[in-house]
Amino acid sequence: MKGYERHDEVLNTQQLLLSIIDLATQRGAHPDKLLKGTKLFYNDLTRVNVNKKPVTCSANTLLTVIENCSKLVKGNEISFLLGRRYFPSHLGLLGQALMNCRHLADMLRLCQCFQLDCFPLMNLTIKTFNDKSYLIFQSAVGKLSSNQQIFITEFMLSALLGAMKYRCGELPELKIHLDYAKVQHIEQYHVHLNMNNHENIQFDQQICMLTIASKQLYLPFNDSANSLKVLALQQMRQVAKLNNKHYPISFTLQLIRYINQGLANNVAVSQECCAQHFGYSSATLKRKLASHSLNYQGIIDNIRSQQAIFQLIICHDSNEKIADALYFTDVSNFRKAFKRWTGMTPNSMREQQCFF
Template sequence: MKGYERYDEVLDAQQVLLSLIDLATQRGAHPDKLLKGTKLFHNDLSKKNLAKNSLTCSANTLLTVIENCSKLVQGNEISFLLGRRYFPSHLGLLGQALMNCRHLGDMLRLCQCFQLACFPLMNLQLKHFNNNSYLIFQSAVGKLSKNQQTFITEFMLSALLGAIKYRCGELPKLDIHLDYPEVQHIEQYHVHLNMKANINIQFDQKICMVTIASKQLYLPFNDSANSLKAVALQQISQLNPKPYPISFIQQLNSYLSQRLSNKGDLSQECCAQHFGYSSATLKRKLANHQLNYQGLIDAIRSQQAIFQLVICQHSNEKIADALYFNDVSNFRKAFKRWTGVTPNSMREQHCFN
């Protein structure tokens, strides 16, 4: 299955793009200025929306509007408000299926199957260690600007926590680790993410991750209806008979992670051959996502190293071997290049558990 790329029109514009434009317009931004750089005008979107049942846009269009919004709109609440609106009303049949999942674990599994709809522009990984579960998020469409990264993460957290609270009645204890410095609009995090309740947020953690006790994932929802979930998924399948797409970057990450774990050939030539491209074509496709091949491998290794070091508390030697380094010294140098600190310094400074 071919993965979608940054310029492919696969996102449901009604779910995020139009709602974002409406929220920004209500706060004084001109819709056409929000669309600057997309080659679209607001009237065009309205006409297209009336002409067909579904309106799609590319990730690049949505990212451009997010960037424009951050510059045109005073205040920093739109990302949170957009997330609060998202579940379940903006997800249609998928929202109905999610509402009737057996427990949070079932909901997260379904979100992974429908990542493009549930977490636009983000890739969700679920890992388990000891008694905790870890939801790790990465960009699914390549490099993001600081404004884009912050906005999308805030939107994703608002939607995710809103869904958990909606189904559980209250938020369980959550630890949230964000891979960017503390923001100036921290009050919005307190208001929209309930930081004073059971939510602990740490910034500048080099990884974007939500930690939850594993037992919380499998507490049953007494009001779920499996038959309604099955009907909703069947209707989705009839409306979208093709396999639900994941991004080209997600496919690359999955392939390279598997090769890394199996200590296989990580060369660009081998990777290009696997996907049926020449090395030059793969290089061009990565450049379209503002990435390069070595940077992609470094990002995968960095995330795995941080998780193994701080969560699993593995030794430098074990991590170096797992990540395909010839010796521990090379791993230490690479880790400091990725994170700005040595592995031992991170062990001393951060405690994720």
């Protein structure tokens, strides 16, 4: 199945775009300025389609509106307000299915299965170690600007935590690690994320993720109805079939999964091998990556560095164990690569990181 790219108009985000524009308009921004650079007009989003088909857009369009919003609107609360109203009202049949999941783990699995509909710009990966689970966020559509990264991360956190509180009755104990510098609007995090302990939000971390006790993910929802979940999913499949719609992941994520699998099995993952796997020439693959502001070696370095950082600061593995897991010939080469990836040695990162 072909993965969607940044320019492909496959995102069913008409309601999301209208919500962003309406929230920004209420704060003084003009709709035309918010849509500048998208080739869309506000009337395009509000017009009723006689065929009852939603207006679709590309990731580039959504990212452009987010960038415009971040520059035009002061206050930095729109991302949080957007996330708080996202579940379940913005998700239609998928929202109904999520409402009737057995527990949080079931909800997260469904979010991963329907990533295009749930969080089209970000990818959610779940890792476990000892008694904790780590929800790791990464861009699903290539490189993001600082404004886009912060806005989308705040939106995802607000939506996820809002869904957790809605279904659990109260917010489980969480810890948030953000891979960008501390923002000036930190009070918005405390207000909208309902994090009572301010120390549970840390900036300038090496990985963007949310930490939760694994047992919290499997506490049953007593009011869930599996029959309603199954019905909603069946209706989604029927609608998808009528509209000839599939649920692909992004081209970027397809590429990352291919490289991940190759690295995990110590199989050659050269750019030439990757291009051949996806049916492209090396030049075509290079052009596609450039359109996402990426390059092939950079993706490999990012995958290996993220794995190394996780093993180092979460699993507390030794340099030798990490080097072996990443198939380095010796520890010295691993140290050199780690410093090239992160700007510091493994031992320096151990001393500086304060993961709790």
